[in-house]
Amino acid sequence: xxxxxxxxNEMPTQAPDxxxxxxxxxxxxxxxxxxxxxxxRCLHCPKQPCVSGCPVQVHIPDFIAKxxxxxxxxxxxxxALSSSLPAVCGRVCPQETQCESKCVRGIKTxxxxxxxxxxxxxxxHNEHATEAPVKPAPNGHKVAVIGSGPAGLTCAGDLAxxxxxxxxxxxxxxxxGVLVYGIPEFRLPKAIVQKEIDTLKALGVTVATDMVxxxxxxxxxxxxxxxFEAVFIGSGAGLPKFMNIPxxxxxxxxxANEFLTRINLMKAYKPDSATPIQHGKKVAVVGGxxxxxxxxxxxxxxxxxxxxxxxxxxxxxxxxxxxxxHAMEEGIIFKLLNNPVEILGDDDRNVCGMKCIxxxxxxxxxxxxxxxxxxxGSEFTVDCDCVIMALGTSPNPLIKSTTKGLExxxxxxxxxxxxxxxxxxxxxxxxxxVTGAATVIKAMGAGKTAAAAIDKALMxx
Amino acid sequence: MFKIVKKRVLNPTVTQMDISAPLVAKKAEPGQFIxxxxxxxxxxxxxxxADYDREAGTVSIIFQVVGATTEKLNHLNxxxxxxxxxxxxxxxxETEGYRKVAVVGGxxxxxxxLPVAKKFHECGAEVTSIVGFRNKDLVIxxxxxxxxxxxxxxxxDDGSYGTKGMVTNALEELIKEGEQFDLVIAIGPLxxxxxxxxxxxxxxxxxxxxxxxxxxxxxxxxxxxRLTVGGKVKFxxxxxxxxxxxxxxxxxxxxxxxxxxxxERHAYEEACNLFAxxxx
Ligand SMILES: Cc1cc2nc3c(=O)[nH]c(=O)nc-3n(C[C@H](O)[C@H](O)[C@H](O)COP(=O)(O)OP(=O)(O)OC[C@H]3O[C@@H](n4cnc5c(N)ncnc54)[C@H](O)[C@@H]3O)c2cc1C
Ligand code: FES
Numbered sequence: 001x002x003x004x005x006x007x008x009n010e011m012p013t014q015a016p017d018x019x020x021x022x023x024x025x026x027x028x029x030x031x032x033x034x035x036x037x038x039x040x041r042c043l044h045c046p047k048q049p050c051v052s053g054c055p056v057q058v059h060i061p062d063f064i065a066k067x068x069x070x071x072x073x074x075x076x077x078x079x080a081l082s083s084s085l086p087a088v089c090g091r092v093c094p095q096e097t098q099c100e101s102k103c104v105r106g107i108k109t110x111x112x113x114x115x116x117x118x119x120x121x122x123x124x125h126n127e128h129a130t131e132a133p134v135k136p137a138p139n140g141h142k143v144a145v146i147g148s149g150p151a152g153l154t155c156a157g158d159l160a161x162x163x164x165x166x167x168x169x170x171x172x173x174x175x176x177g178v179l180v181y182g183i184p185e186f187r188l189p190k191a192i193v194q195k196e197i198d199t200l201k202a203l204g205v206t207v208a209t210d211m212v213x214x215x216x217x218x219x220x221x222x223x224x225x226x227x228f229e230a231v232f233i234g235s236g237a238g239l240p241k242f243m244n245i246p247x248x249x250x251x252x253x254x255x256a257n258e259f260l261t262r263i264n265l266m267k268a269y270k271p272d273s274a275t276p277i278q279h280g281k282k283v284a285v286v287g288g289x290x291x292x293x294x295x296x297x298x299x300x301x302x303x304x305x306x307x308x309x310x311x312x313x314x315x316x317x318x319x320x321x322x323x324x325x326h327a328m329e330e331g332i333i334f335k336l337l338n339n340p341v342e343i344l345g346d347d348d349r350n351v352c353g354m355k356c357i358x359x360x361x362x363x364x365x366x367x368x369x370x371x372x373x374x375x376x377g378s379e380f381t382v383d384c385d386c387v388i389m390a391l392g393t394s395p396n397p398l399i400k401s402t403t404k405g406l407e408x409x410x411x412x413x414x415x416x417x418x419x420x421x422x423x424x425x426x427x428x429x430x431x432x433x434v435t436g437a438a439t440v441i442k443a444m445g446a447g448k449t450a451a452a453a454i455d456k457a458l459m460x461x
Numbered sequence: 462m463f464k465i466v467k468k469r470v471l472n473p474t475v476t477q478m479d480i481s482a483p484l485v486a487k488k489a490e491p492g493q494f495i496x497x498x499x500x501x502x503x504x505x506x507x508x509x510x511a512d513y514d515r516e517a518g519t520v521s522i523i524f525q526v527v528g529a530t531t532e533k534l535n536h537l538n539x540x541x542x543x544x545x546x547x548x549x550x551x552x553x554x555e556t557e558g559y560r561k562v563a564v565v566g567g568x569x570x571x572x573x574x575l576p577v578a579k580k581f582h583e584c585g586a587e588v589t590s591i592v593g594f595r596n597k598d599l600v601i602x603x604x605x606x607x608x609x610x611x612x613x614x615x616x617x618d619d620g621s622y623g624t625k626g627m628v629t630n631a632l633e634e635l636i637k638e639g640e641q642f643d644l645v646i647a648i649g650p651l652x653x654x655x656x657x658x659x660x661x662x663x664x665x666x667x668x669x670x671x672x673x674x675x676x677x678x679x680x681x682x683x684x685x686x687r688l689t690v691g692g693k694v695k696f697x698x699x700x701x702x703x704x705x706x707x708x709x710x711x712x713x714x715x716x717x718x719x720x721x722x723x724x725e726r727h728a729y730e731e732a733c734n735l736f737a738x739x740x741x
Contacts (some may be wrong), residue, residue, distance in 0.1 A: 084625055171680050173498060173505070173545045212680055216484050238682040242694060249689055251720045258683035264679070266504060274504040274529060275677075276724035349716040396681050398699070412517040 003040040006109035011116055013326075019302050020330040023185045023269055027091070027119075032070075035120040039068035045104050051156040053102035056445040058082045060099055060114055067117055079118060084154045085444055087126060087192045090119025092183060093441050094320045107274050126195060135204045138287045139163035144215045144228040146399065147335040149177020150440045151431025152234030153196060154447030155454075160203040162455055167228075168200075169211040172265065177236055178432075179440070181265040182257070184294050186301070187323075190264075197377060214402035219427060230426040230454045233414060234447060235399055237432035241391045243286070248345030251276055252351035256287070256295040256390035263298050280304045280386025284354050286340055287390030288312065293323040295388045296332050306332045307382060311359050337361070337372065339443070341379065343387055354382045395433050396402045403427075411436065420450030430453055462542035463497075466519055472599040475525045475569050476535055483518030485548045491576035492554030492671065492703055495520065496679045498545040499533045506530050507676045509573040509702070510549060520548070523572030523601075529728035533535060550679040551702045554646070554669070556580045563635070564610075564643045565628050566592045566655055567649025569598065573671055574648040575602050575609075581646075583607035589640070590614070591631045593653070594628065597622035629656050637665050644669065647706060651718060655711035668706035672697045674718060689713055 012028040013019070019026050030038065042064045050060045059078050066075035074456070079086045093117035095101075103111030141164050145152045150171040156166045174180055176193040185256040199206060205416035213219065213235075222228045240255035242248050259277070265395040266275035283299040285292050300306045308327070310317060313336050319323055337359045358378035361370035395412040407415040407423035413436055420428040430446025432438055467479040485495060494509045512521035526535050537543070554577050562581045566574030583586050590610040594600050595618045607613050614631045615623025624631065632645070645668040654670045661668040674697050676686045681699040686696050690715040691708035693710050695701065 172549070172678065173547070210545050210551065212547060215549060216488060216547075238680070240682070240684045242684065244694070247716065249687060249694065251716055255684040258685045260675060261677055261683050274502060274728065275722040276504075276728075278720070349713070397682065 016329040047100035087122035147234040148175035151443035151447040158451035233429035282393035284384040292390035419453035489513040490553030492547040495548030525569040530730035567653040570649030593628035639719040658706035670706040
């Protein structure tokens, strides 16, 4: 008989007014007992709707059954069949719109805490597994991977396991993509990402950092001169958008990418960091996605009073629900249904306020969400000395502009078929570079699919 | 790791280093830049490529000690290595199709102006180089400039060498004398580039400037390097670093460049104290 508790076992966390002053991880993870108990809430329904809600179809009820039995390594092996980054996905996946949204328990009460269990299993494995990864026998084929985000890392890992000689080219000085430069330490400790990269290296993958493909080497050079038979492009969607309103170039206006990169990649939150960051007293963050929540919560931890300004309502906030809840608990102010029209500066061009206008929801737009429209005459000023623009990102045009015959969409996304194959022979792409800003799990899934397709293409030859 | 193969002190505060980076050297063109980190804790700083040797696989950088990072860099010697050296970034300077070019360099900016002057010279343009320094002790690369210039003008603020005055004085004089430049390239402090542009605008001479704002990634990812050019937002690292000088909003660029001044001063003092302690 299943455990019929209506609620998920609660995730132990740092107290809100403690954690909003430090960068240590917010959620502390289930204990063994909590995990085993939560696992017994699964009904093992024959249709397994949760599996279809997972972009990579992790065999969820099977791994949960192993957890319930206390066989945590067994549970890990089940997840590993479908996912390469469970410690990451267990922390950052929007489970409430994926697996957990399909859970039968969720119809009347809270769904099974699938994400929390995944995280527990992955952490348990990372702590207890002793087996070092074995480098497989080389199969004599070379593949290049561009970008070391979840898409690139997954593709590289899957190919390396099959014996391919894989080199990952990364523009920045560390590997990990958004996992290291975007998502903050308190949500995803960098040691977890580093562990994944170390595992790849142990499998024989070469990680070449400081390599901006398109500048130092082109895809054509990789294939024609360096002997790579196939290329996977996992270069993400890193180009920040601005609003094009007056005052956006004042001192104290950041893109979320810049603000987060300074903090996460360059460790500007540490007092002895060589990289500076403005410690605003009152920070306004514009946007409502995960990126906006991360920027707001980082600013809070640097000591600011933080306001999120979003043009739609709470319902439409695209961020993971847990991040919104955590942000609210941490004392972040939400000014919903408001939109900035101008950033105000003082005589020295420092930000000293942001003029906004109130919005109301009108008819649904193309995305199905009700379109926000301005309320005439409702302008007001938000008091702030720093503004962070978290409005979304698009793919960087560098690869396209340096690769002959690589087709892209109008908005910059690389055109790829369901296998990840682009308009160029043996050139594959996946992740945010193809879809635009999406999720870690989708990027990982695309990396997996492309790895299988590359293997088929090269082995078929 | 990227090895320092050669270190040359150009003047008391300006140093040249040749860095072993064969792949960067293979692709580098005048006007492009690199981003480096001195060590694993270091910040990322952009420096324009001063020279390159494709055969030897080296890229030269020339820097002035202005803050903690350049101070640390300056303490390294031949045989030491840099943690990171990324490039070549940005677009190369357009050097084709010009007959008569004035290359105007100010201070350490001359280090960046030199490869551009050389390239124009190679492309067959007649090059007039006008270089300015605060005083005689700070003069760098004089012989190198002379070698690729048809005309060479040296200016110092205090008149301790060459002619006393600003580069703009020299440029205006030449234009008034009837020199018909089809392009002026100005590379140096923002304030110098601003005044050169104000001058050439008056005379209707096309002017290109090389912008070097605060950067992090150098690939278009952060937007920290943004400028207003012709009323539009441009990212210096991918849209530049060269821009039409008559379109650049220099006042905004100067304000943005000063964004971290207090932090930088503090970090610089700390670095100096640290090195002073080590010496003791
Ligand atoms: C702040 C933030 C928070 C997020 N939170 C979540 C979350 O909670 N849950 C979730 O599922 N998703 C989240 N996302 C989205 C998720 O991180 C991305 O969808 C995912 O990382 C995309 O993976 P990717 O491999 O396609 O690209 P990326 O992770 O963007 O990696 C691309 C890599 O390629 C490199 N690169 C780019 N161009 C080149 C080149 N020319 N040469 C060499 N290297 C290059 C980049 O430097 C980068 O390292 C968040 C994103 C951000 C920015
Ligand atoms: S330096 Fe980051 S976008 Fe130019």
